[in-house]
Amino acid sequence: MEKSTTLNLRVNPDVKTRAEEVLTKLGIPMSTAIDIYLRQIALAGGIPFAVTLPKVPADLNADLMTTQEIHTKLQEGFDDIKAGNMQNAAKAFANFRKTR
Structure with a gap:
């Protein structure tokens, strides 16, 4: 499928850097990771993982x-x-x- 839409995102620079380090080790460009995430949202009909507060004693x-x-x-x-x-x-x- 052709990619023809551009997203402009504002994210925390530290989070971006840490994510890029992981993605680089996996050999996945950031744009591909975002595409995977958006596809999973479409397939799952929502966020593809639990969004909860951490369980802290x-x-x-x-x-x-x-x-x-x-x-x-x-x-x-x-x-x-x-x-x-x-x-x-x-x-x-x-x-x-x-x-x-």
Whole structure:
């Protein structure tokens, strides 16, 4: 099918860059990825994936905490740092990804 329509989109530059990095690894141009997405919307009759809020435990969701609860969590974090209870973020995320 011939492509003859142009889309002009405004997107967050960081999101675009991260998406381009993934698409480059997959060997898919951005225009093809957008075309695939639009085709899936047409086939599915809607967004082709669930659009939901992330499921965050209430004790980690700052939107559900009081100001005092937030301050308490922050103080616990500072206390952990002072006590040396911390780890390298890159290693922590790598370990987290292994468990998924």
